[in-house]
Amino acid sequence: ETGVTQTPRHLVMGMTNKKSLKCEQHLGHNAMYWYKQSAKKPLELMFVYNFKEQTENNSVPSRFSPECPNSSHLFLHLHTLQPEDSALYLCASSQRASGEQWSEQYFGPGTRLTVT
Amino acid sequence: AQKVTQAQTEISVVEKEDVTLDCVYETRDTTYYLFWYKQPPSGELVFLIRRNSFDEQNEISGRYSWNFQKSTSSFNFTITASQVVDSAVYFCALNSNYQLIWGAGTKLIIKP
Numbered sequence: 001e002t003g004v005t006q007t008p009r010h011l012v013m014g015m016t017n018k019k020s021l022k023c024e025q026h027l028g029h030n031a032m033y034w035y036k037q038s039a040k041k042p043l044e045l046m047f048v049y050n051f052k053e054q055t056e057n058n059s060v061p062s063r064f065s066p067e068c069p070n071s072s073h074l075f076l077h078l079h080t081l082q083p084e085d086s087a088l089y090l091c092a093s094s095q096r097a098s099g100e101q102w103s104e105q106y107f108g109p110g111t112r113l114t115v116t
Numbered sequence: 117a118q119k120v121t122q123a124q125t126e127i128s129v130v131e132k133e134d135v136t137l138d139c140v141y142e143t144r145d146t147t148y149y150l151f152w153y154k155q156p157p158s159g160e161l162v163f164l165i166r167r168n169s170f171d172e173q174n175e176i177s178g179r180y181s182w183n184f185q186k187s188t189s190s191f192n193f194t195i196t197a198s199q200v201v202d203s204a205v206y207f208c209a210l211n212s213n214y215q216l217i218w219g220a221g222t223k224l225i226i227k228p
Contacts (some may be wrong), residue, residue, distance in 0.1 A: 041220075042218045042219065043218040075189075088159060090159075104151060104166045105161075106162065106163060107153075107160055107161035109159050110158040110159045111159060112159070
C-alpha cells in the first residue's frame with residue numbers, strides 16, 4: 001500500500017447505527033486530518049492530530065469521535081448521525097516540521113457516507 | 117479575516133484550449149502559503165503546488181503554470197493545451213496562522 005488509504009470507500013448507515021471510518025498513511029508523516037466535503041460547500045476541517053495529539057477540533061458535534069492510536073492510523077467513530085452528515089469524508093496526512101506552518105497535505109480517496 | 121475566493125464555479129472548454137482558473141485570497145498575515153489541489157471524479161484530492169508568500173516567481177510544470185501576484189492577492193492557475201484528463205474540480209487553499217482555508221473549488225470540464 002502506498003500513500004493514504006481509507007476504508008470503507010462507501011458506507012450507508014441508519015441514524016441509530018455505530019460505525020467507524022479508518023485511515024492509514026504509509027508516508028511516514030506526523031500529522032493527520034479529517035475533513036468533511038459536502039456538495040456545494042468548501043472543504044471543512046474537522047480534526048487535526050499532530051504527533052498523535054489532537055490539536056484542532058473545529059466545533060464538530062460529539063456524534064463524531066476521532067481516535068489516533070499512532071501516527072499512521074486515524075479513525076473516525078460515528079454514532080447517532082443525522083441525514084445532513086451525509087458527505088464525503090476525507091483523511092489527509094502531512095509532515096509538519098518544528099516551527100513550520102502546514103506543509104502540503106496528501107489525501108486519501110475518501111469515504112462516501114450516506115445516513116438514512 | 118482569512119478567505120479564499122474561486123469565483124468561477126464551473127468552466128467548460130474544448131480540448132487543446134488554454135484555460136485559467138482564478139484564485140483570490142485575503143489575509144492580514146505577512147507569511148502564508150498558497151496551494152492548489154486537483155480532485156478528479158474518483159474523489160481523491162491531489163496536491164499540485166505550494167507557494168510561500170515570499171516567493172513571487174511564477175512556476176511552470178509541464179502544461180501547468182501558476183501566476184502569483186501579491187499586489188492583487190491572486191494565485192491563478194493556467195492549463196495549456198488542455199486534455200480531457202484535466203477534467204476535475206480544482207481547489208485553491210491558503211495556509212495562514214496554522215489554519216488551512218479552502219476555496220469553494222472550480223469544476224473544469226474539458227470536452228473532446
